[in-house]
Amino acid sequence: MSAPTTTATAPPGAARPVRRRRGPFAKSLNRRYVITAYLFLLPAFAFFGLMFYLPIANMVSSSFRTGAQADVYAGMDNYTRAFEDAAVRNSFTVTVIFGVATTIGAIVIGLTLALLLNQKLRGRVVFRAALLVPYLTSVAIVGLLWRNILDPQLGILNRLLSDLGLPTQTWLNTHPLATVIGVTLWMTVGYTMVLFLAGLQGIPEEYYEAATVDGAGPWQRFWRITLPLLAPTTLFVSVMAVINGLQAFGQAYIITGGGPAGRTDLYIFHVFNVAFTSRDFGYASALSFLLFLVIVIFTVVQLRVGRRGEVQY
Amino acid sequence: MATPRPTRRQLLHWTGAGAVAGLAAPWLSGCAGAPESETSDDATGGGGGGGEFTVYWNAGHAYAAYDEVIAAFEEEHDVTVNMQKYQWPDLRTRLLSDFASGSAPDVVEEPGGWVQEFAISGDALSLQEYIDADGADMGFPDDWQPRTISRNSFEDQVYGIQLHLTCTMLLYNRAMLDAAGVEVPATWDDFLDAAIRLTGDGVHGAALNQDAGYAWPWLLQNGVKYYDTDSGELLVPNDKAIEALQFQADLVHKHGAAPVPTPGTDYSGPQKLLSAGRAAMILTGPWDLGPIQETSPDLDLGIAPALTHETQATVQAGTSVFIPANAKNPDLSWDFIKRITTLDVERAATEEVGMLMPRLSWVEEPVVQQDERLAAFAQGFDYAIDTTEELRLTGKSGEVTELFKVLYQDVVMSNTPAEQAVETFLSEAGRVLEG
Numbered sequence: 001m002s003a004p005t006t007t008a009t010a011p012p013g014a015a016r017p018v019r020r021r022r023g024p025f026a027k028s029l030n031r032r033y034v035i036t037a038y039l040f041l042l043p044a045f046a047f048f049g050l051m052f053y054l055p056i057a058n059m060v061s062s063s064f065r066t067g068a069q070a071d072v073y074a075g076m077d078n079y080t081r082a083f084e085d086a087a088v089r090n091s092f093t094v095t096v097i098f099g100v101a102t103t104i105g106a107i108v109i110g111l112t113l114a115l116l117l118n119q120k121l122r123g124r125v126v127f128r129a130a131l132l133v134p135y136l137t138s139v140a141i142v143g144l145l146w147r148n149i150l151d152p153q154l155g156i157l158n159r160l161l162s163d164l165g166l167p168t169q170t171w172l173n174t175h176p177l178a179t180v181i182g183v184t185l186w187m188t189v190g191y192t193m194v195l196f197l198a199g200l201q202g203i204p205e206e207y208y209e210a211a212t213v214d215g216a217g218p219w220q221r222f223w224r225i226t227l228p229l230l231a232p233t234t235l236f237v238s239v240m241a242v243i244n245g246l247q248a249f250g251q252a253y254i255i256t257g258g259g260p261a262g263r264t265d266l267y268i269f270h271v272f273n274v275a276f277t278s279r280d281f282g283y284a285s286a287l288s289f290l291l292f293l294v295i296v297i298f299t300v301v302q303l304r305v306g307r308r309g310e311v312q313y
Numbered sequence: 314m315a316t317p318r319p320t321r322r323q324l325l326h327w328t329g330a331g332a333v334a335g336l337a338a339p340w341l342s343g344c345a346g347a348p349e350s351e352t353s354d355d356a357t358g359g360g361g362g363g364g365e366f367t368v369y370w371n372a373g374h375a376y377a378a379y380d381e382v383i384a385a386f387e388e389e390h391d392v393t394v395n396m397q398k399y400q401w402p403d404l405r406t407r408l409l410s411d412f413a414s415g416s417a418p419d420v421v422e423e424p425g426g427w428v429q430e431f432a433i434s435g436d437a438l439s440l441q442e443y444i445d446a447d448g449a450d451m452g453f454p455d456d457w458q459p460r461t462i463s464r465n466s467f468e469d470q471v472y473g474i475q476l477h478l479t480c481t482m483l484l485y486n487r488a489m490l491d492a493a494g495v496e497v498p499a500t501w502d503d504f505l506d507a508a509i510r511l512t513g514d515g516v517h518g519a520a521l522n523q524d525a526g527y528a529w530p531w532l533l534q535n536g537v538k539y540y541d542t543d544s545g546e547l548l549v550p551n552d553k554a555i556e557a558l559q560f561q562a563d564l565v566h567k568h569g570a571a572p573v574p575t576p577g578t579d580y581s582g583p584q585k586l587l588s589a590g591r592a593a594m595i596l597t598g599p600w601d602l603g604p605i606q607e608t609s610p611d612l613d614l615g616i617a618p619a620l621t622h623e624t625q626a627t628v629q630a631g632t633s634v635f636i637p638a639n640a641k642n643p644d645l646s647w648d649f650i651k652r653i654t655t656l657d658v659e660r661a662a663t664e665e666v667g668m669l670m671p672r673l674s675w676v677e678e679p680v681v682q683q684d685e686r687l688a689a690f691a692q693g694f695d696y697a698i699d700t701t702e703e704l705r706l707t708g709k710s711g712e713v714t715e716l717f718k719v720l721y722q723d724v725v726m727s728n729t730p731a732e733q734a735v736e737t738f739l740s741e742a743g744r745v746l747e748g
Contacts, residue, residue: 068434069413086741147579153572153586172575173726259523259576260726261719276406278711279434281413 056292063286070281078286088287090262091270098181098266099245105185106241107234110192115226117193118200128197131190139187143254146183147172172256176264180251188244192237199233200226235306242298246291267291365395366645367418369408371632372398373600374422374477376668378661382652390645402578408637412436417637419646428465428473428635429705438636439470443647451651452672461671464699465633467706473635474654478671479598480697481530481628482690483620484605487613489516489593497615501534501560501622504594508570511593520583520592521561523574525714525721526628527583529700530596530619531557533626540704540713547704547713547742551735553623558724559731566728573726588612598630599669599690616689619696629697631671663687712745 066074082088113131117124134142149157150172158168171179207225216224227234252258252269259265268291275284366386375398383394399407401424411417417436421427431437444453453474454462461475483498490497493511498504508518521527532539532548535557541549548554564571571592574582584601586592588609595601605614619627634653636646652658656678659670663680669690676694681687704710720738723729 068436147577151582152575153582153591154589170573170575172577173573176576253578256576257523257578259718259722261723261729264576273715276402276409277715279409279430280712 059285059288062282063289064282065285066280066282068279068281070285072282074282078283079290081283082286082290087262087265087270091265091267094177094263094265095246095248095267097177098184098248099242101181102184102188102245102248103238103241105181106188106192107237109185109189110237111196111230111234113189113193114196114200115222118197128194131193133190134187135191137187139250140254142183142187143250146186147255150179173260176256176260180255180264183255184248184251188241192241195233195237196230199230203229231306235302238306239299239302242302243295246295246298364392366390366392366642366649367395367397367420368649369404369418369421370396370398371404371422371424372400374632374668376662376665378658378665379653381661382658386649386652390648392645394649412637415639417639419640419642420634420636420649422476422632422634423473424632425464425630425699426701426705426710428633429467429702430708430710431635431637432467432470432472433706433708436638437472438638438640438643438646439472440474440636440647440650441470444471447647447651451654452656452674456656456672456674458671458673458694460629460694460697460699461631461633464629464702465635473633474650475671476632476634476654477668478629478631478694479600479669480630480690480693481527481596481598481619482693483594483617484587484597484601485594485615485617486587486590486592487615489590490615497617498594499618499621501531501620504620505560505564505568505570508564508594509568512568512570515591517571517586517592519564519571519594520586521565521571521574521725522580522583522596523576523722523726524580525718527580527596528558528561528721528725529628530626531561531622533628533698533700534620534622534624536623538703539700540707542703542706545746547739547746548735551739555731555735557622558721558735562724562728562731565725576722576726599667599686602667602686614686616686618689619693625696627693627697629694629699631669707746709745709748713742716742716745 062070063078064074064076066072066077117128117131121127149155150169152158152168152170152172161168203226207229208221211221211225247268248266249268249272252264252266253272256264258269258273267287271284271287271291274280274287375396383396386392387394397407397418404421404423405427408418408421412431428437432439448454454471457475458478461478462471465471465473465475483504485497489511490507495507495510496503498507504519511518529539532554535553536550537554537557538549540547565573572586581601581604583592583595584597584604585608587595588605590609590612602614605612619625634650636643636650640646656672656674659672659675660678660680662668663670663675663678667684667687669687675681676691681691701710701714704713707713716738720734723734723737724731
């Protein structure tokens, strides 16, 4: 079967390429290949169309409507309402704090763990696996686990603290957002650690050897070699962490129910309540679309800033 | 003769054609007509003609007593009952998604409040015609607790039938009270005194729930209405609402007689503390009797009537069943409801799990009268109030309830002065009601 090329490869020494004319057979063959290719792509197009683009279009359409069935045209009312809504402002603030803290935490703790477990330590494979296990566990299970551990009255942590003669905690009441951030980091740092480990193992050893010969100490090697060469990994981790942070839901749903008094009312959890408790799908759609825009802006800015920092040796 | 091997091109074509056929088949079959179960239109309700009958049910209410009813229903109508069991929040999410997509189950159990909400939105079917035809035979409404009719009605039409009826009462550890020489409290002052005296050695005299709904017995006992239809105001009278909320906060933060409730989505915290011997008194309903019995069978549990302050009152709760407006065979759905709400089934469910029921004749049943705990709860029906009934009719109860949750947590968990928190609530909830 000949390739459907239109231009023959020029033989060495030829003055100019010989253009092969396409006959009706070649054209028909080409069309068939194109059709076949589209047939293969059709399931993917259909899947993305039905599962992603159609719902997004539907959401945008609903965001201009109101009522229990989201069937009454409301113009921009839902959007103007969103900017005036104190509960939305609160949940957005909570979510930004959560997103920033989990992103910075994931990078700092993940990188630290990766640097430690990149050393030739005995049992490092076991440590790596153990740190990754929470990430492989459902957020519902992690949430319930920590909810029970942290329960001030019946939780195991307070029993332990009490047995050790230490003051007991009521962190879910006194520091609810910090506690939820901590649980989220406990769950996710294993994954960022694995990503940083892969990045670290891609840095050639010769760079470190050359730097050592030049008199660079461990701290200089980290700042001048490791960190710059991990920039693509750091960028990927930060983009994903920000997106996951802004979209977090399960933590509020399982651990705190958004409380106390809205202090862990993550944005998506708030949208969920608007949609399914207040049954205001139009407003919930507008809030979802606003978050979509925020995520797009954050991601574009991160990618632009992050790519400026990439280096190659 | 050798078997001809397909060329690569043929394989490509066949695969592509297969993909198209696979995608097109469901749509084409959808265009060809509805499945048999959807077209089986038995107006008499006498038979389902095969197919599936879908019921959304609470996961905690899957009693053997209902299984028998379902088996008989399946046999009579030649249908398969698909009992889909959910926790309430998941059931609501599923149901609203169904309504949005235009599909719906045949019968839905709801936790109280949804019937009127869905009647207003046009998603629930009026049962009035069925009741006019069959009400006398099934004893409806005469044999139902009077307050269960209005909470399931909208504009003089009945949209739901009460399935279970419960209320919140004072549950206490009798041994702890006896050991401390404390009388069973009957008033707020008694309760506060008892809670303080019972607190110590890792035990709290009382435990409040993190769920804001459990604040309402106190508010009702102080004469507070959630929504006053005449004035259009919330938490009326406001000063009494402030007093009731502050009383609960003081119990926790001033007197230390109750632990700070932990925010979450689980309402079993106080029950677990009572079961573990870490709290002496809690306010709860019969749904906690089973878990207490299961985890602490030796606990000497007492059930006292609701407390009195301005008045004696408590919260009425319980589930109802309704038919979605676009259920495929409402007659069949109505027959299911009739069967599952008979006195015999109520009695069987009570004998099985101790659930409380809405029929007046159920209260007279020996199984109720001879059971001290059931009888105690049944007495509460006389003064139990459905707190959100008027609010639901505004169509804004979901948003207002969310704001009340913030109010309760702000006062009882974060110890914000009740006066300040109520003022914030009234301002925000007022805006919601104004639309």
